[in-house]
Amino acid sequence: MEKFHSGFAALIGRPNVGKSTLMNRMIGQKIAITSSKPQTTRNRIQTVYTDSRCQVIFLDTPGIHRAKNKLGEYMVNVAERTLSEVDVILWLVEPSTYIGAGEQHIIGRLKGVKTPVVLVINKVDTVKKEDVLTAIETYRKELDFADIVPVSALKGENTAELLRVIQKYLPEGPMYYDEDTVTDQPMRQIAAELIREKALRSLSDEIPHGIAVLIDSMKERENGLFDIEATIVCERDSHKGIIIGKQGAMLKKIGSAARYEIEALLGARVNLKLWVKVRKEWRDSELYVRNYGYRDEK
Secondary structure, X not given: OOXXXXXXXXXXXXXXXXXXXXXXXXXXXXXXXXXXXOOOOOOOEEEEEEOOOEEEEEEEOOOOOOOOOHHHHHHHHHHHHHOOOOOEEEEEEOOOOOOOHHHHHHHHHXXXXXXXEEEEEOOHHHOOHHHHHHHHHHHHOOOOOOEEEEOEOOOOEOXXXXXXXXXXXXXXXXXXXXXXXXXXXXXXXXXXHHHHHHHHHHOOOOOHHHOEEEEXXXXXXXXXXXXXXXXXXXXXXXXXXXXXXXXXXXXXXXXXXXXXXXXXXXXXXXXXXXXXXXXXXXXXXXXXXXXXXXXXXX
């Protein structure tokens, strides 16, 4: 009988290479938020994949980049500390032969790590096969990878092979979570992240980095309906006007889209109320960064 393997896999890479999309695809359920805006993931999100052979606990880290403020420092610290705490590192890149400053920064970090690194070339559905092979050759010269796996997180191409490769690097061990668990995130945090995703997708480029979402209250009625009140925090008065929109249209759009996904996740009807509050330059304040849930647990 085949022995059971269990362990931790970190997903790292520049912002917006598809880490959250890949993780959602692997566990077959949407937990991490996705958006075309970079630096979407701010906390280390833990999700769980279980089958008859193994249990993989995925850590979807914030993108490794050069920090510009307190929030940025928090995100980089979380991502970099994760590297030494896992059994295998999955480094996601795009199928390109150009290794930019962002990737070089990550290569520098990975050279000092003893954990096996699997290069995952994502978005292979967007280029020709020979371009993928050229990208593999380019990256292979930079680092001694344990394995290289090309995938399309969006289409699900080759993700079964990636799971097989991950399992190779997991030690024999027990299930850390029961087989029905897909995340260790509290439901309040997932709801906040879903609202933030809808805001990221709906708003113009200059606002999303400066928003956080707080769940003020989340209560279940006797009939199973959830009442959720949440506040979208932004950095400027002008941003508040844009988030609310003409006659509240933008806030209503964000709320409707978020409510639909939260209902799907909870399997229950949701009454969602959104408010908007201004906290100037909150990303530069250690106090606000901590209060809004970004605690750098040492």
